[in-house]
Amino acid sequence: MILDSNDISAMTTRNRAALINSLSGYKSANLIGTTNSRGETNLAIMSSVVHLGSHPPLLALIIRPGDDERHTLSNLLETGYYTINHVSEGLISAAHQTAARYQQYESEFEATGLSEEWKNDFKAPFVTEARVKLGMRFREHQVLEINGTNLIIGEVELIEAPEDSFREDGSLDLTVADTVALSGLDSYHKPTTLKRMAYAKPDLPPRELD
């Protein structure tokens, strides 16, 4: 089956959103923790975290258009800090529920039963139940001209992950950490590692690690 631009335009808004959201493949599943200056906390599931650079350690996040009703966006711009918490298998239902439109004064932590964790004077709440937790300092905000989407760039200032998920080469084994993957806006997956491949070089054939 092939769909062209006319077919895509003719789809209902809901179906088009479902289709286009599934095109970018398996994505990361993260809970973004923030607070405002009144101490009202917020937690939202987001699948758009991507690597931007390692030195300094930067991750980007895409937040949908609209300022006032976007609590994650307004909070992280206000305080300059946010947390990224990987969703693990046991957290899927609660994590998904954070996508509901709660009022600013209603905390998704309380609404979903997840617990706030404050550590090292970090100015944003972590999710106690998460196994991989990142403390992020806000660095840059770009409103993309093409559709008003917000590109948020943050620097990783704190990393917490289970001891046994750190590999010898420094990378995290996300299967050991129990991090799940997301597709579209509603499907959660448990990945298995098929192969690990060595750094690719033009003069060498593909080689498996381990």
Ligand SMILES: Cc1cc2nc3c(=O)[nH]c(=O)nc-3n(C[C@H](O)[C@H](O)[C@H](O)COP(=O)(O)O)c2cc1C
């Ligand atoms: C699986 C899933 C992934 C999502 N990913 C994003 C995302 O990457 N960026 C975004 O702005 N909203 C995303 N959302 C929607 C937000 O979770 C939702 O708008 C939420 O209410 C935002 O909360 P806030 O207003 O408290 O920031 C996603 C929703 C679901 C269910």
